[in-house]
Amino acid sequence: MKKPSTLFFDVNETLLDLGFLKEKITSALDDRGELVSLWFSTLLHYSLVANTIEAYKDFGEIGVAALQMVAAGNDITLKKQQAEAAVIIPFKKLQPYSEVRTSLLVLREQGFRLVALTNSSQKGLEEKLEFAGIADCFDTLLSCEPVQKFKPAPEVYNWAMTTIGVLPENAMMIAAHGWDIAGAQNAGMQTAFINRPGKEQYPLVPEADYVVDDLSQLASVIK
Amino acid sequence: MKKPSTLFFDVNETLLDLGFLKEKITSALDDRGELVSLWFSTLLHYSLVANTIEAYKDFGEIGVAALQMVAAGNDITLKKQQAEAAVIIPFKKLQPYSEVRTSLLVLREQGFRLVALTNSSQKGLEEKLEFAGIADCFDTLLSCEPVQKFKPAPEVYNWAMTTIGVLPENAMMIAAHGWDIAGAQNAGMQTAFINRPGKEQYPLVPEADYVVDDLSQLASVIK
Numbered sequence: 001m002k003k004p005s006t007l008f009f010d011v012n013e014t015l016l017d018l019g020f021l022k023e024k025i026t027s028a029l030d031d032r033g034e035l036v037s038l039w040f041s042t043l044l045h046y047s048l049v050a051n052t053i054e055a056y057k058d059f060g061e062i063g064v065a066a067l068q069m070v071a072a073g074n075d076i077t078l079k080k081q082q083a084e085a086a087v088i089i090p091f092k093k094l095q096p097y098s099e100v101r102t103s104l105l106v107l108r109e110q111g112f113r114l115v116a117l118t119n120s121s122q123k124g125l126e127e128k129l130e131f132a133g134i135a136d137c138f139d140t141l142l143s144c145e146p147v148q149k150f151k152p153a154p155e156v157y158n159w160a161m162t163t164i165g166v167l168p169e170n171a172m173m174i175a176a177h178g179w180d181i182a183g184a185q186n187a188g189m190q191t192a193f194i195n196r197p198g199k200e201q202y203p204l205v206p207e208a209d210y211v212v213d214d215l216s217q218l219a220s221v222i223k
Numbered sequence: 224m225k226k227p228s229t230l231f232f233d234v235n236e237t238l239l240d241l242g243f244l245k246e247k248i249t250s251a252l253d254d255r256g257e258l259v260s261l262w263f264s265t266l267l268h269y270s271l272v273a274n275t276i277e278a279y280k281d282f283g284e285i286g287v288a289a290l291q292m293v294a295a296g297n298d299i300t301l302k303k304q305q306a307e308a309a310v311i312i313p314f315k316k317l318q319p320y321s322e323v324r325t326s327l328l329v330l331r332e333q334g335f336r337l338v339a340l341t342n343s344s345q346k347g348l349e350e351k352l353e354f355a356g357i358a359d360c361f362d363t364l365l366s367c368e369p370v371q372k373f374k375p376a377p378e379v380y381n382w383a384m385t386t387i388g389v390l391p392e393n394a395m396m397i398a399a400h401g402w403d404i405a406g407a408q409n410a411g412m413q414t415a416f417i418n419r420p421g422k423e424q425y426p427l428v429p430e431a432d433y434v435v436d437d438l439s440q441l442a443s444v445i446k
Contacts, residue, residue, distance in 0.1 A: 034257040041264040046425060048271035049402045052375050053409040057427055069401065069423040080426075152275050178292065179272045186276040200292040202269060203303075204280055 001209060003222065004190050006166045007107060009138075010151075010175035011118040011125065014194055015215075016094035016132055021087075028067060028086035030076050037198070042066040044179070047119060047150040056148040059119045063087040091120070092128045097196075103215035104137035110223050115140045117160050117173070119150045140164060152183020161187075172209075174218065178202035192218055224432060226445065227413050229389040230330060232361075233374075233398035234341040234348065237417055238438075239317035239355055244310075251290060251309035253299050260421070265289040267402070270342060270373040279371040282342045286310040314343070315351045320419075326438035327360035333446050338363045340383050340396070342373045363387060375406020384410075395432075397441065401425035415441055 009015055018040075026033040043059075043066040050056055057065075064083045071078035108114055114137060118125050122143035129135035142163065144156045151157070161171050173184030176196040182205045184191050193201055193208035194215065201207060212218045232238055241263075249256040266282075266289040273279055280288075287306045294301035331337055337360060341348050345366040352358035365386065367379045374380070384394050396407030399419040405428045407414050416424055416431035417438065424430060435441045 038261045038264055041261055041268055045264055045268040045271065046402065046427075048268065048275060049375055049405055049425065050427075052271060052274065053377070053405050053428075055405070055409075055428065062427065065426045068426055072423045073421040152272055154276070179269065182272060182276055182278070186278075198296040200295045202272065203288045203291055204269075204273075204285065205276075205278065 001190065002169060004112070004172040005170040006113040006115060006164055006172070008115045008117040008157075008160060008171060008173045008184075008189070010173070010177060010180050011116055011120065011128070012091075012094075013196055013199065014174060014176040014180075015096055015100050015116075015134065016128065017097055018094060020093055020095065021090040024086045024090040025067065028078055028082060029071060029074070032074065032076070035070055035074060039063075039067055039070045042070055051149050051153055056150075058121050058124075058145075059150070060088050060091055060121065060124060063091065092124060093131055094128060096132045096134055097214065099214045099216045100132075101134050101137060103219050104134060106219045107215070108137065110219065112222075113140075113164070113166075114138045115142055115160065115164055117142045117144075117151070117156070119144050121145050152179050152186065154183070154187050157184055157187035157189060161189075172222070174215075178205075181205070181208045192222070194218070224413065225392060227335070227395040228393040229336040229338060229387055229395070231338045231340040231365075231380075231383060231394060231396045231407075231412070233396070233400060233403050234339055234343065234351070235314075235317075236419055236422065237397060237399040237403075238319055238323050238339075238357065239351065240320055241317060243316055243318065244313040247309045247313040248290065251301055251305060252294060252297070255297065255299070258293055258297060262286075262290055262293045265293055274372050274376050279373075281344050281347075281368075282373070283311050283314055283344065283347060286314065315347060316354055317351060319355045319357055320437065322437045322439045323355075324357050324360065326442050327357060329442045330438070331360065333442065335445075336363075336387070336389075337361045338365060338383065338387055340365045340367075340374070340379070342367050344368050375402050375409065377406070377410050380407055380410035380412060384412075395445070397438075401428075404428070404431045415445070417441070 067083040168188030172190040176194040176199045178201045191208040192210035290306040391411030395413040399417040401424045414431040415433035
């Protein structure tokens with residue numbers, strides 16, 4: 001496979017551990033930690049409902065709505081303001097996985113151009129990468145916001161590649177989500193799946209070109 | 224509001240109780256019943272991933288893939304064949320909620336044309352409504368299959384209305400899912416949300432025109 005020139009990184013769960021956010025969500029859901037994955041899945045589902053009915057909202061706002069739905073559906077009392085407090089700020093206070101900063105710097109030294117490409121808002125993206133101490137590792141920070149669609153919509157990947165000025169065959173999407181890998185494949189990009197805890201590829205599309213445990217392993221295999 | 228001529232009914236959870244299916248899913252997931260909602264949410268999410276990347280598959284097949292993902296993501300060993308056994312047949316062996324048959328007959332007597340409109344396959348739809356003993360209550364049974372997109376894609380509602388020969392303002396979508404209500408609104412239909420256990424409207428779109436506890440209540444308010 002041709003060595004890519006540009007690496008596009010998904011952010012939430014791929015680079016950043018949702019641990020702190022999950023604590024806040026658990027607490028908002030009456031300590032029912034088993035509902036946290038349902039909340040995130042509901043958020044992802046409704047991000048695509050928003051795509052489908054052309055009703056784009058900030059990813060965090062959909063996260064708040066999803067939390068209200070999961071709470072109400074499980075007989076948990078949660079005011080909108082409480083749901084906002086559990087989602088909006090904590091989503092920007094996430095730690096990177098331990099190998100992330102070093103590996104991004106190694107990849108950059110290897111000559112790759114590094115781009116963050118996220119469903120979070122542009123402001124949210126900048127704030128969360130600053131907090132995580134990795135904003136300076138990237139050449140460009142891109143949110144799907146200007147497209148008003150969420151990944152895996154092809155428009156998002158196509159817009160991102162056009163913005164950077166890279167052809168799909170020279171671009172690689174790196175993500176810990178099966179749906180993001182599937183979307184990038186659909187847009188003609190190379191793909192690498194990061195095998196984070198609890199994350200799985202979608203069995204009904206081809207495997208990612210690379211499947212690795214973390215970014216340091218990725219740096220070894222694509223150099 | 225103008226009285227609609229034609230009522231389109233979502234099937235899974237709106238008419239049919241997923242109880243039996245949930246038992247099978249729970250069993251496949253090492254009795255971890257708390258993962259069943261995550262499975263269904265993952266199925267719905269990936270049905271829209273399929274829409275987005277134009278990779279339509281049978282809803283049941285996506286259900287199997289989602290079950291494999293939830294199992295693997297939670298360190299549960301589950302072979303593809305076991306996942307299929309837990310999803311495909313049980314999805315066709317569901318009981319209707321208690322008021323459904325009587326209420327459908329009442330609505331029909333009131334002069335409404337009744338249409339089932341589901342994300343399940345055409346064959347699956349026919350088999351499950353036969354098993355549930357309510358197939359004869361409908362004028363027409365429609366699956367999204369010919370459109371190769373899942374609800375809430377506008378194409379599905381538009382195709383269904385064209386097939387029946389009804390204008391959006393004379394059509395009402397009846398569903399227990401916020402995303403289905405949002406999709407029908409987007410297609411210009413009237414809407415009624417059935418407040419089934421654990422089901423919630425999507426807070427970021429307008430409320431449904433009618434919100435009722437069950438179909439008998441619907442029959443009272445729209446007659």
